[in-house]
Amino acid sequence: MLVLGVESSCDETSVAIVRDGKEVLSNVILTQIDIHKKFGGVVPEVASRHHVYNVSMVFKEAFAKANVKEEDIDLVAVTEGPGLIGSLLVGINAAKTFAYIYNKPIIGVNHLAGHIYANQIEHEMEFPLIALLVSGGNTELVYMKDHFDFEIIGETLDDAVGEAYDKVARVLNLSYPGGPEVDKRAALGKDTYKLPRVMLNHDDYNFSFSGLKSAVINLVHNLHQRNEEVDVNNMCASFQSSVIDVLVNKTLKAVNEYNAKMLVVAGGVSANKGLKNALEKVVPCKLSIPSIKYCTDNAAMIAACGYYQYKKTHQTRALDINGSSTMELKSL
Numbered sequence: 001m002l003v004l005g006v007e008s009s010c011d012e013t014s015v016a017i018v019r020d021g022k023e024v025l026s027n028v029i030l031t032q033i034d035i036h037k038k039f040g041g042v043v044p045e046v047a048s049r050h051h052v053y054n055v056s057m058v059f060k061e062a063f064a065k066a067n068v069k070e071e072d073i074d075l076v077a078v079t080e081g082p083g084l085i086g087s088l089l090v091g092i093n094a095a096k097t098f099a100y101i102y103n104k105p106i107i108g109v110n111h112l113a114g115h116i117y118a119n120q121i122e123h124e125m126e127f128p129l130i131a132l133l134v135s136g137g138n139t140e141l142v143y144m145k146d147h148f149d150f151e152i153i154g155e156t157l158d159d160a161v162g163e164a165y166d167k168v169a170r171v172l173n174l175s176y177p178g179g180p181e182v183d184k185r186a187a188l189g190k191d192t193y194k195l196p197r198v199m200l201n202h203d204d205y206n207f208s209f210s211g212l213k214s215a216v217i218n219l220v221h222n223l224h225q226r227n228e229e230v231d232v233n234n235m236c237a238s239f240q241s242s243v244i245d246v247l248v249n250k251t252l253k254a255v256n257e258y259n260a261k262m263l264v265v266a267g268g269v270s271a272n273k274g275l276k277n278a279l280e281k282v283v284p285c286k287l288s289i290p291s292i293k294y295c296t297d298n299a300a301m302i303a304a305c306g307y308y309q310y311k312k313t314h315q316t317r318a319l320d321i322n323g324s325s326t327m328e329l330k331s332l
């Protein structure tokens with residue numbers, strides 16, 4: 001089954017063609033990072049305009065790279081939400097137009113499920129599993145007994161972990177997006193600044209990263225006011241140690257309590273090397289972390305997720321499918 005995946009929920013325009021949920025024939029990603037860099041973050045209106053400029057070109061390249069014809073596609077899978085509504089709508093309308101012209105069935109895919117199913121491209125999920133979903137907009141621990149059976153057992157009460165990374169990077173004058181930059185600097189530094197481990201010992205699976213982010217911002221401002229230098233590498237290492245301590249501790253607890261056969265890590269922050277190293281040392285079950293190209297937003301994960309979703313539900317959607325900026329991860 002050839003699935004055409006379309007993803008435009010934030011600042012990446014991506015189109016992919018994937019066979020049977022595993023064989024990625026093409027995965028074209030046009031990122032707008034350089035455009036948003038000068039603003040220090042994604043500007044939604046600018047993002048949706050660039051999706052409009054780019055989307056036809058990305059479709060064409062995905063077909064050229066995969067060397068398949070439009071008529072060969074069996075199913076169109078498009079990110080329905082959550083995300084920036086103006087951005088989502090560009091991908092959704094492009095996907096609907098394609099489905100209409102070529103008379104193909106279409107389904108909507110949850111972006112967060114897409115991140116989880118990025119793992120299924122290279123590995124085989126084993127249930128029950130725990131998914132640690134860590135991205136720019138979400139931080140969740142999800143228990144899955146089977147395909148598309150999602151139980152959110154914990155989540156952030158404020159900032160998402162990727163968001164905290166981006167804000168800490170900004171106060172340290174590191175470039176956007178902050179996650180990869182902080183990760184690189186952290187590897188060069190030491191955990192010397194004593195930062196809090198928020199909710200580490202709480203008896204639940206929830207997280208909070210806004211206090212940690214504020215602790216870094218206040219510390220940097222205090223040091224500036226006292227004309228003292230900030231050791232950026234050590235600050236990154238201290239921040240990352242705190243994040244990793246909390247994420248790893250709570251994830252490990254969930255893996256043990258739910259007798260998980262596998263831990264899958266999903267979302268942009270799954271590209272974090274410090275997190276990967278820490279998990280590899282302690283996780284008692286199988287660990288799946290996608291290759292970097294499937295960690296951040298991409299359409300291959302949407303096509304793969306769409307394939308397994310269709311296999312489970314055999315349901316397609318009408319062409320009135322619409323975007324949902326706040327769509328939740330729900331079982332099917």
Ligand code: KG4
Pocket residue numbers: 010115134135136137138161162163165166177178179180181183267268269270271272273295296297
């Ligand atoms: O999943 P994603 O591409 O977009 C969302 O759906 O949110 O995640 C983007 C987030 C950004 O906050 C970015 O800073 C973070 O993932 N990120 C990282 C790393 N690479 C990307 N955070 C920590 N370490 C990284 N290596």
